[in-house]
Structures are given as C-alpha cells and as structure tokens.
Amino acid sequence: MELKTMLDVQKIRKDFPILNRKVNGKPLIYLDNAATSQTPKQVIDVIVDYYSNYNANIHRGVHALSQEATDAYEQARIKIQKHFNAKHSYEIIYTSGTTHGINLVASGFSSLLKKDDEIIVSALEHHSNIVPWQMLCERTGATLKVIPMNTNGELILSEYDTLLNTNTKLVFVNHISNALGTINPIETIIEKAHAVGAAVLVDGAQSCPHLKPDMQALDVDFYVCSAHKICGPTGVGMLYGKEEWLKKLPPYQGGGEMISEVSFEKTSYADLPHKFEAGTPNVCGGIAFGAALDYMNAIGFEAIAAYENELLEYATAQMLQIEDLKIYGPEASGAKNKTSVISFNVGNIHPYDIGTILDKMGIAVRTGHHCAQPIMDFYKIPGTVRASFMFYNTKEEIDTFIAGLKKAVLMLS
Amino acid sequence: MTIEEIQNEIIDEFSMFDDWEERYQYMIDLGKTLPLIDEAHKTDDNIIKGCQSKVWVHANMNDDKVEFTADSDAIITKGIIAILIRAFSNQHPKDIIEANTDFIDKIGLKEHLSPTRANGLVSMIKQLKMYAIAYQTQLN
Numbered sequence: 001m002e003l004k005t006m007l008d009v010q011k012i013r014k015d016f017p018i019l020n021r022k023v024n025g026k027p028l029i030y031l032d033n034a035a036t037s038q039t040p041k042q043v044i045d046v047i048v049d050y051y052s053n054y055n056a057n058i059h060r061g062v063h064a065l066s067q068e069a070t071d072a073y074e075q076a077r078i079k080i081q082k083h084f085n086a087k088h089s090y091e092i093i094y095t096s097g098t099t100h101g102i103n104l105v106a107s108g109f110s111s112l113l114k115k116d117d118e119i120i121v122s123a124l125e126h127h128s129n130i131v132p133w134q135m136l137c138e139r140t141g142a143t144l145k146v147i148p149m150n151t152n153g154e155l156i157l158s159e160y161d162t163l164l165n166t167n168t169k170l171v172f173v174n175h176i177s178n179a180l181g182t183i184n185p186i187e188t189i190i191e192k193a194h195a196v197g198a199a200v201l202v203d204g205a206q207s208c209p210h211l212k213p214d215m216q217a218l219d220v221d222f223y224v225c226s227a228h229k230i231c232g233p234t235g236v237g238m239l240y241g242k243e244e245w246l247k248k249l250p251p252y253q254g255g256g257e258m259i260s261e262v263s264f265e266k267t268s269y270a271d272l273p274h275k276f277e278a279g280t281p282n283v284c285g286g287i288a289f290g291a292a293l294d295y296m297n298a299i300g301f302e303a304i305a306a307y308e309n310e311l312l313e314y315a316t317a318q319m320l321q322i323e324d325l326k327i328y329g330p331e332a333s334g335a336k337n338k339t340s341v342i343s344f345n346v347g348n349i350h351p352y353d354i355g356t357i358l359d360k361m362g363i364a365v366r367t368g369h370h371c372a373q374p375i376m377d378f379y380k381i382p383g384t385v386r387a388s389f390m391f392y393n394t395k396e397e398i399d400t401f402i403a404g405l406k407k408a409v410l411m412l413s
Numbered sequence: 414m415t416i417e418e419i420q421n422e423i424i425d426e427f428s429m430f431d432d433w434e435e436r437y438q439y440m441i442d443l444g445k446t447l448p449l450i451d452e453a454h455k456t457d458d459n460i461i462k463g464c465q466s467k468v469w470v471h472a473n474m475n476d477d478k479v480e481f482t483a484d485s486d487a488i489i490t491k492g493i494i495a496i497l498i499r500a501f502s503n504q505h506p507k508d509i510i511e512a513n514t515d516f517i518d519k520i521g522l523k524e525h526l527s528p529t530r531a532n533g534l535v536s537m538i539k540q541l542k543m544y545a546i547a548y549q550t551q552l553n
Contacts (some may be wrong), residue, residue, distance in 0.1 A: 024433070350487035352465045352532060357489075360433050368465050382486060383465070411438055412488055 006303045012392050015040035026362030029397045034178055034341050034388035035366050036228045037209055043231060046291040050284040058283055073283050076290025083293045085214040086240050090272040093239040094286050098205040101224030101239035104276060105201050106132035108249030109170060115141035118167045123149040124177040127371040129203055133172060153180040153329035168198040175207035179372035180329030181341030190220055199245060205229055210308060210339045212301040221245050232292030236285030246272050253278040304391045308340040311389040315342060315398045322406060328384055340389040349412045351385045357408035363401055416508055419500045420516035427520035436521055440492030447495040450482040461533040461540060466490040468533035472544035478503050479548050481541060490532050493525050501541055509545035514538060
C-alpha cells in the first residue's frame with residue numbers, strides 16, 4: 001500500500017528534536033501520541049524566547065516586560081479564539097488542561113443544580129470525565145445517567161434518547177474516546193440536548209490534535225482541551241464557554257486577577273475571561289499554546305487528518321494479519337468514526353508484557369486501562385496496548401512497530 | 414544457601430546473556446515455571462494492585478523458615494517474582510528482613526523495581542518483608 005501523502009513528513013520530522021533520540025539503543029518510535037504529543041522546535045523556541053527576553057507577571061505591570069508578556073498572552077488567546085471559531089476572545093478561558101476545565105464547569109454547576117436534576121455522561125469517558133460529575137451529584141442530589149456503548153465502542157444513541165428529559169441539565173461526552181479512538185456524533189448529541197434545554201460540555205482532548213472543531217457551528221456550550229496533545233507544552237489548556245453560560249457560572253477559585261474591587265465587605269468579580277483566571281497564570285504556556293496552533297495550522301488540519309487516516313489504515317491492515325490480534329473499538333476503515341488510535345490485545349498476552357518488550361526496542365506505546373476502567377470492564381479485559389499516531393509518524397516506523405510486535409508476541413507466547 | 418549466595422548465583426546466571434533479548438527470554442521462561450500460588454490463596458486479601466499488572470502473594474512458616482508463593486497476570490512481572498521468590502523463600506524471617514534487592518540492578522532489571530512503574534513489584538517486596546516481620550515477631 002502506498003501512502004498518497006500531501007505532507008513532507010521528512011521535513012516535518014526535522015522540526016521535532018526529540019525524534020532524533022535513541023531509547024535503549026534504538027531510534028525512538030513514538031506511538032504514544034494520544035497521551036502527549038511531541039513539541040516542535042518552533043514551539044520550544046517560543047518558550048526559550050519568553051524566558052530569555054520578556055518573562056514577567058502580566059496584566060498589572062506598568063513596565064515594558066509586563067506589557068510585552070501581557071500582549072503576547074492575550075494575542076495567543078485571540079489565536080485560540082480564531083482557531084476554534086469562538087464568537088468572542090473572552091469566551092476562551094485559559095486552564096491548566098482538560099481536567100481543570102471539566103472541574104471548573106462541574107464546580108460552577110453545583111450552584112445551578114438541584115435535587116432530581118440529571119446529568120448524562122457517556123460510557124466512553126475517561127476517569128477525569130466521570131469523577132467530577134459523581135462529586136457534583138453527591139453535592140447537589142442530582143442523578144448521573146450513562147449513555148451505554150455497543151461492542152464496537154460506539155455510543156447507543158437510541159438509549160441516549162430515552163435518557164433525555166426536561167430534568168436533564170447537562171450532557172457530557174468526549175469528542176473522541178481516548179481508549180478506543182471512537183469519534184462520537186457530538187453534533188447530534190448537542191442538538192438533542194438543546195431540544196430539552198440541557199447544556200453540553202465536550203471533552204476535546206483527543207479531537208483537537210486531529211480535527212479543527214468550530215465552536216459556533218457545533219453550537220456547543222462548553223468545550224475543553226489541553227495544549228500538550230496539540231504540540232504545545234504541558235500544564236496549559238483552554239475552556240471555551242458560550243458567553244451566556246460563563247456569565248451564569250460563579251468563579252471557580254478566589255485570588256488575584258479574578259476580582260475588580262475588593263473590600264472586606266464585598267468583592268466584585270472581574271469580567272470574562274479573568275473571572276475564571278485567578279492568580280498568576282501559565283503565561284509562557286499560553287503563549288506557546290498559541291504558537292503550537294500556528295504550527296499545526298501552517299501544516300493544515302485537512303492534510304493532517306488525511307495523512308493520519310492513511311497511517312491508521314496502513315497499520316490496521318498489517319495488524320489484522322497477526323494471529324489472535326483483536327482491535328477494540330470501531331474498525332479502522334473510514335475516518336468518519338475513528339481517529340488514529342489502535343487499542344488492541346494479542347491472545348491472552350498481558351498488555352504490560354507487550355509494552356515492556358516494545359520499549360526495549362525503542363517503541364513507545366501505552367498499556368493499561370487508559371484511565372477508562374469502565375470501558376475495560378465492558379470488554380472484560382485488564383487493559384489494552386494502545387498505539388496512536390501523529391502526522392510526524394511514518395510508514396517505516398509502523399513497519400518497525402509491526403515487526404517489533406511480532407517479535408514480542410513470539411517471545412511472550 | 415543464604416539469600417546473598419542465591420543472589421550471587423542469579424547474577425552469575427544472568428551474566429551469561431549477551432543482550433536484553435536473552436535476559437528477557439530467560440525471565441519469561443522463569444515466569445512460566447513459577448510455582449503458582451494455590452488457587453485458594455489467590456484472594457482479594459492477597460492481591461497487590463499495581464495498576465498495570467496484578468500480583469498475588471501468600472506466605473506460610475515452615476521449620477522457622479518463611480515460604481512464599483506468588484503469581485501475576487503479566488508474564489514479565491511473574492518472571493521477576495520468580496527471581497525474588499527464589500532469593501527470599503525458605504529463609505529465616507530475620508534474614509529476609511535484612512536482605513536487599515540490589516541484585517536486581519546487577520542483572521539489568523532495575524527499571525522494573527521503580528516505584529513509578531506501577532506493576533506491583535515494589536509493593537510486593539514490601540509485602541514479603543512485612544510477612545517476615547510478622548513471623549519474626551512470632552519467633553521472639
């Protein structure tokens with residue numbers, strides 16, 4: 001099978017210094033991209049430049065460095081706004097990452113929910129998407145309902161229909177499952193939730209590296225993601241919220257930045273977005289997040305998605321040749337319902353064993369339950385091996401991975 | 414043999430291998446021969462949850478010596494357990510308490526005993542020592 005790539009992958013790979021390193025004496029083959037993506041030198045340069053030239057606390061300074069840092073940080077917010085096509089830049093709240101964004105919304109809803117209200121989550125969720133809602137339900141007396149999945153790892157939408165009612169206040173779903181790569185039909189999920197007056201929060205941690213979600217077209221109420229999955233640094237992410245919703249939610253944390261006036265009698269809160277950005281933020285992280293989006297957009301998300309889908313199909317076809325290998329989730333063909341994640345097991349071999357042997361060969365994959373224990377329970381397995389591809393991976397790397405996998409299976413059988 | 418003598422014997426065995434493949438293949442084979450824990454002892458009480466792989470350990474005292482049996486759901490973890498049990502089982506509790514696991518570094522398997530590895534082995538070693546401490550108290 002020939003890859004009809006539109007990308008100059010060899011040129012792109014030169015942007016990523018880490019791809020030159022060796023692990024256990026072998027060239028690194030990094031297939032753990034769904035956990036964290038690697039960082040191009042264009043983003044690393046921005047980080048070095050920030051700390052070398054204009055590191056300062058922002059928003060309150062009168063001096064030049066503070067002004068430069070503030071400008072760069074706010075320009076990055078506008079880049080994020082444009083990338084996600086939010087209506088206003090103040091609808092973009094900087095967070096420390098996806099989990100922070102989810103907790104911010106969950107915390108805000110605790111003042112809006114009452115007993116007998118209902119929250120719906122999907123069976124495909126990451127732990128971080130389940131725990132905050134369980135805690136919220138404990139605090140408010142609301143009930144948590146779950147949209148079940150079928151054996152292909154797809155949500156059963158007819159069941160979703162039966163869960164929705166006028167008590168439903170919030171629906172919570174990931175855009176793409178981290179454990180299986182399933183792309184969920186969020187357009188339909190949002191439309192149906194809105195029909196009963198419920199808000200929708202989408203976890204975009206796994207979608208943002210592969211797609212370019214349009215906030216206004218989706219008409220989504222809240223959307224969260226992390227920069228480190230999109231070639232940016234760790235410790236920074238964004239929460240998009242519709243203005244009307246962000247105004248309804250109370251502040252999440254108290255501190256500097258989020259207030260406009262303070263006396264011992266009363267504090268008035270700052271306007272959006274600062275109401276949700278207490279304390280000194282990750283200034284460098286925010287600026288680098290913007291640089292990461294610039295980098296990805298310069299390559300182009302259409303080209304990225306097309307190439308990653310080719311990698312997915314190429315790898316899947318070869319993997320299915322391996323005896324007793326089982327792929328969980330939707331079958332690979334067609335980018336419509338799956339992204340470049342392959343979650344699998346071989347016979348009864350423990351995923352940890354396969355991951356350990358692959359690591360000895362310099363091949364990085366993830367093993368375990370992927371923080372999605374309910375999905376593993378559903379399939380009655382301890383976990384899976386997960387290989388996930390980004391646009392800087394190559395067909396040759398997949399060949400080496402397949403050869404390594406065959407060798408690991410041979411050793412472990 | 415003392416724990417130290419057994420450990421030196423294991424180091425000698427591993428020194429014959431030229432590369433990681435031979436070391437791992439040997440360890441996998443050891444894992445396959447591990448005297449399995451009696452199914453009756455494979456209970457939730459005896460389980461050490463390591464996030465990635467599970468480990469079961471059982472101990473009993475025989476002639477003032479502690480006997481360990483163990484199992485894991487992952488074969489590489491099982492291989493390392495086989496090595497640890499070979500060194501620590503059928504020894505006096507006092508010797509088990511005082512023994513260290515430096516020999517694991519010397520046979521090139523150090524990474525498996527990292528506290529962040531989440532395979533249950535670090536907790537398992539603690540558990541072996543806890544059993545030894547408990548039996549030592551009985552002897553005193």
